[in-house]
Amino acid sequence: MSDKRSERPGPRVPLLAAAGFCGNISWQLVLPVLPLHLAHIGYSPAQIGLLISVLSLVMGTVELQAGFIASAVGRRAALVTGFSMNAICLVLASLARSAGAVASTLGAIGGARAVFVPPLQAAVAESSTASTRGRVLSMYWFWASTATLVGPAIGGFIAARHGDRAPFYLASAMSVLALPAVAAATAPRHARPRGSFRELTGVLANGPVVRLCAACMLCFSISGLWSTFLPLQMARHGLSVAVVGWVFTVQGCLYTLMQIATGRMISHRRADWLAPAGIVGMSTAAVLVPFLHTTAAFLMLGAAYGASFGVIPVTFATRVTWRMARDSYTTAMGVYNSAIDYGLFLGPLLGGALALISAVPPFGLALPLGLAALIISRDPAGTARVADAED
Secondary structure, three states: OOOOOHHOOOOOOHOOOHHHHHHHHHHHOOOHHHHHHHHHOOOOOOHHHHHHHHHHHHHHHOOHHHHHHHHHHHHHHHHHHHHHHHHHHHHHHOOOHHHHHHHHHHHHHHHHHHHHHHHHHHHHOOOOOOOHHHHHHHHHHHHHHHHHHHHHEEEEHHHHOOOOOOHHHHHHHHHHHHHHHHHHHHHOOOOOOOOOOOHHHHHOOHHHHHHHHHHHHHHHHHHHHHHHHHHHHHHHHHOOOHHHHHHHHHHHHHHOOOOOOHHHHHHHOHHHHHHHHHHHHHHHHHHHHHHHOOHHHHHHHHHHHHHHHHOOHHHHHHHHHHHOOHHHHHHHHHHHHHHHHHHHHHHHHHHHHHHOOOOOOOOOHHHHHHHHHHOOOOOOHHHHHHHHHOO
């Protein structure tokens, strides 16, 4: 049965989108600078891949408990705590130099982000029905993804002018700016007084959801390879950190523009072919990186990658929520985001191991990862019928 109150986004959706923007830009400002910052203080490509993977490993592990955390302390408290810790740990990460300190601070950032990302997305999903969820999630991701558009360029520009640490400080300030929005848009406590381990096992026992999350993990493994090793590859050709920031900005522009288009296509029952098209596009773009040498070529490839990658988050998140009961959205989004971050852990880790051979093999890994994602993401049961049943 359709919930008519959810046919249109409520007034809290813009606040949630604003918080999503702040949370996203707090990482996007740092994303293109972090590998170069670690290289400047003496770490090799293999070590950089390992250190960056720590953040995603911790984030993915904590996200499995997102439903329990939000239910135990309240969604508002979880969001406020997560954003606050994210702000503090970003500053600490800019100051860390030893391997232990860098790994610890990056892991702490991952844990903080794991506390606020799933309940934020669950709150947005609860503001819609199955038939409108693609549009509502695409609206949220559109505004949140504008951070992907402007964040890298700002981060690269600031790093070029004021040093590697400056983007970390601005990122911390953006995380603080999210606090009023999440406080206003969420209730002090979740509707249920506590979470349940049975709810988590129920999500993990749902075969279609597990397949979707596994495919999403492989897609984000490719993303992890791209974001970690593309700046290093560009630096090998003498391109500056500012140029790296612009490539990520062009990528972010196409990624952002695809959000609204993706939501509209999902609402017309076109979710089945969107994910395969995105997987093929981003895999192909990653494989081509070692063959490029000029700024123009990297800009064009960044645009192609951004357009392909842009269809992945909304498509997979919508299909996951179609398979779950409304009361389980926070846990389901926790598992979904955990898959994303385990992918972002595996990509840099495997790429770092291959980087011991040379700078080229990490990008070739995108081919088997993309092929596996294509096979796993197939949905023989038909996602449209599930959405119709929920409505």
